[in-house]
Amino acid sequence: MRLDKYIRSIPDFPKKGILFRDITTLLNNRQAFKSSIDELAKQVKGKQIDYVVAAESRGFILGGALAYKLKCGFVPVRKAGKLPYKTYRYTYSLEYGKDSLEIHRDAITSNSNVLLLDDLLATGGTALALVNLVKKLKAEIVGIIFLIELVGLKGRDRLKDYPVYSLIKF
Numbered sequence: 103m104r105l106d107k108y109i110r111s112i113p114d115f116p117k118k119g120i121l122f123r124d125i126t127t128l129l130n131n132r133q134a135f136k137s138s139i140d141e142l143a144k145q146v147k148g149k150q151i152d153y154v155v156a157a158e159s160r161g162f163i164l165g166g167a168l169a170y171k172l173k174c175g176f177v178p179v180r181k182a183g184k185l186p187y188k189t190y191r192y193t194y195s196l197e198y199g200k201d202s203l204e205i206h207r208d209a210i211t212s213n214s215n216v217l218l219l220d221d222l223l224a225t226g227g228t229a230l231a232l233v234n235l236v237k238k239l240k241a242e243i244v245g246i247i248f249l250i251e252l253v254g255l256k257g258r259d260r261l262k263d264y265p266v267y268s269l270i271k272f
Contacts, residue, residue, distance in 0.1 A: 105141070106270045108134040109250065123250050123272065125160060125221055138269065139164070142219075142247055143171045145267040149244050152214040153177050155236055157203055157228055158184075160221040164249060168219060177209045177216075179232060190238045194231040203228070205235040212240035223248040223268060226257030233264070 108128035115122040128134045142164070155177040156165025162178055169176035182191055182202040189204035210216060218232045229246050236243055243264050251258065251268035258266050 103134065103137045105134060105138055105249075106272070109270065109272075123222060123252070125249060128249075129163060135167075138249060139167045139171055141269050142168050142249070142267075145247055145269070146172070146217055146245055149217070150215050151217045151244060153210055153216050153241075154219055155179060155205070155210070155216050155232060156219040157232060161219055164221055165219045168217075168247075172217075177205065179203050179205045179235060190235055192231045192234045194227045195225075201228075201231075203231045203235060205239070207239070210236065210239045210241045214241045215244045216241045217244055218246040218264075219248070220246075221249045223251040223257045223261075223266070224255045226255075226260035229257065229261055233261070 108131055110124040110127045112122040112124055128138060151172050151174050153175045154165045154169040156162055157179045158181060166176050182204055185204050185206055188207045190207055191202055191204045193202040216236050220228055245265040245267060246261055248268040250270045253271050
């Protein structure tokens with residue numbers, strides 16, 4: 103299935119000069135959504151994964167479904183101030199600003215095998231934030247997986263210490 107056909111491109115969102123890749127058109131198509139989760143799971147077949155860790159908000163949609171498919175736990179990473187218990191925080195740069203993410207300090211047991219997930223790889227800032235948060239919990243990162251990769255922004259170069267998988271490349 104050509105999943106890229108289900109991605110809507112929106113120019114100048116969230117600001118002028120950005121071409122936003124909207125996945126809601128993939129998510130609301132039951133075949134495309136199912137196929138995307140199945141294909142993400144195939145990318146990591148044979149790997150021992152204890153947790154899928156994903157950043158809000160679109161990462162939650164894919165991450166929860168993938169964790170279910172892989173029969174492992176799901177760990178949400180949220181924007182600062184959204185988690186109710188003790189957290190670790192990491193602040194990073196986006197292609198259009200700065201942001202902070204947090205993870206519960208007890209979300210992952212040390213030495214667990216973790217798959218990081220986000221909907222989109224652009225400059226790699228969000229993925230590096232996930233890496234740094236998971237490292238604080240002393241877990242093993244078995245890979246980083248994306249639905250979409252914006253190849254020209256070279257975010258993969260910033261993640262060279264880890265296996266990186268993506269389904270759709272623009």
